[in-house]
Amino acid sequence: GxxxxxxxxxxxxxxxxxxxxxxxxxxxxxxxxxxxxxxxxxxxxxxxxxxxxxxxxxxxxxVQRPRTPLYGAFTQTFATELGTLFTDDPPGDAELAAELDKELRKVLPG
Structure with missing residues (x-):
């Protein structure tokens, strides 16, 4: 509830x-x-x-979530990339950060 x-x-x-x-x-x-x-x-x-x-x-x-149409794209990408931490072969910090940066650049403008 x-x-x-x-x-x-x-x-x-x-x-x-x-x-x-x-x-x-x-x-x-x-x-x-x-x-x-x-x-x-x-x-x-x-x-x-x-x-x-x-x-x-x-x-x-x-605080309220930001009111932006990009919130969903950010959340989905962020959750997907962090999900790799729960695999049998999780990435290291630097690899995860680089992949997250790459994927966020695809879905977010500028």
Missing amino acids: FAAARESAYTADDVTCGVARTPGAASPSASPSGESADRMPRDDHGRPAYARTILLPALRRA
Whole structure:
């Protein structure tokens, strides 16, 4: 899912996470014993335990992607070239940089 857009979802103690169910709540169980399939560590309000200390600060520092028709071309090329790092014979830093430069020059103007 997506991160909540309202800061109160991370900070307000009167806001609870509706996905986190209390024990015995009416919901389908993952097993005959009634154990929950939810393995997410949660705070006292049902939010993921990392939401306030990790996710919220990251969202506060986030910036929008650049609005350019070239974003897709850059992203595709960048991901493709970095994908070579996960092969049986990954390139060295200099080789990867040279190949990335060559391929980006093909898809980006100037």
